[in-house]
Amino acid sequence: MRLRLRPSDDSFYEFFSRAAANLVKGTDLLSELALPGVDVQSVSERLVEVEHDSDAITHELYKKINSSFITPFDREDIYRLGSLLDDVMDHLEAVGSLLYLYGLTKLPTLPREIHEIVKVLDQQSRLTAEAMPRLKTMKGLEEYWVECNRLENEGDSAYRMALVRLFSGEYDALTVLKMKEVVDELEAACDAFEHVANTVETIVVKES
Amino acid sequence: MRLRLRPSDDSFYEFFSRAAANLVKGTDLLSELALPGVDVQSVSERLVEVEHDSDAITHELYKKINSSFITPFDREDIYRLGSLLDDVMDHLEAVGSLLYLYGLTKLPTLPREIHEIVKVLDQQSRLTAEAMPRLKTMKGLEEYWVECNRLENEGDSAYRMALVRLFSGEYDALTVLKMKEVVDELEAACDAFEHVANTVETIVVKES
């Protein structure tokens, strides 16, 4: 019989899987924004709901950390990973709120480059949701973090092209400023997914 | 007699208390900005002075860490907490400097939403100053970090409403850009207080 120094308390992994599954709901809602005749207010309200769900999951995780005598890996890393998954959702929710608050819904369509970044986020969320359950064995995660970093680079290029479009002279200065806030939140969400991937990499390096 | 593995060198706690008390001075100065006929140059200069005091406290703390054989909790955490308290002050000072440098003092009044964020900062600084002495016993800190996070959410809402106001068409594009810099620093200060609270939470979780 092999001695296990750290018990694999499955509930910790479940928190990460649930948090990442919730991020897929978030990027699904953002993808709706590309549909013709979309109701931005409704998308924004549903984003607020999934963000509340994320907050609840994160809060439960913190309580679990505080009440557990032993944890499957470092307490601080569990804490950090939970908090970084929550950060992603904050940025996704902000996109919906800003579009609605700034009345950008009155534009005939959002620039195509914005939807390019949303597509990257959609891939990052699916990839993250698939990877989280693999934390239990710490196997097969390298592909995830490499791909998540590659997608962040892709998001960065799409972000730059979105700025070039915004600054092209097609829009008045105030509209540019408002859309820039939205695009900045999208880019921050791409970055936040990368921070999750980097933290997973650090954990795997440390525990292996 | 109970063996104490780590001596409670009180001077470390005093650094945190002094740094946080200095932040209260900083937010008090920002609160003056809401007074009618305020002298923004004078507020800005006094903010530079309290920022220098913060730098001196942080520098003393670092020297103390380097010269101490044992510390009341992890060296790195002491370092991080000192550095994060210093970051808050940098943002508070920047608000005063930007208002003065951009000549925003010529505006009849700053938008009300800016003062809403300052009120949040005022509450965060007082809360932080009350919490720091409790680091010694590591007791009664949960309420602090929960409330500090709640305030950061409140600051975030106030920030969004400030942006809606700035982008309403009431101001010309250059004034919007200048005020946005100021509002961004205020929001960064709210975030920085939250980072302090999160670090305190991490320390308590680790040491408990």
Place this chain on the structure above:
Amino acid sequence: MRLRLRPSDDSFYEFFSRAAANLVKGTDLLSELALPGVDVQSVSERLVEVEHDSDAITHELYKKINSSFITPFDREDIYRLGSLLDDVMDHLEAVGSLLYLYGLTKLPTLPREIHEIVKVLDQQSRLTAEAMPRLKTMKGLEEYWVECNRLENEGDSAYRMALVRLFSGEYDALTVLKMKEVVDELEAACDAFEHVANTVETIVVKES
């Protein structure tokens, strides 16, 4: 014979030295932007090349961490230092790309304040390149991090003066927005050099 608990695997120090030397190439390219009749497209393309070199160095370092049984200092710190050196290059490269993408090359000259920030970056990169080989002995590094932090403060002042210049009314709102993106990347590069210095300080404090 003195027992060494940790072997000094020189190849780790070489990675940091190579990464920092590459940053000097990056700031040399940015310094070319102040020359009359500079070809911004060529500078931008060469920045992309040195950025790819940085990525390759970082990738090699990560592989080395993963394949090493023992490391000269904490695995996580090696990882973090490598990643922060890489971040600096990302910001340097972004400056070139944005100048080119936004067509800012058509301006007769860039504002003088932009070159002031580039001068600070130039000093930070040389200082960092000189400091990295000293990681091996962990000696004589305090001067480096103190000076790197001082330079970051200088960069911060130059950044503020650059914003004052941009918002002076001399440029139209869209040009202001584009140049602000460039100036923000320059300031982020100054900050990123400071993060490298802070991490070196943390490592030295921990290992000493």
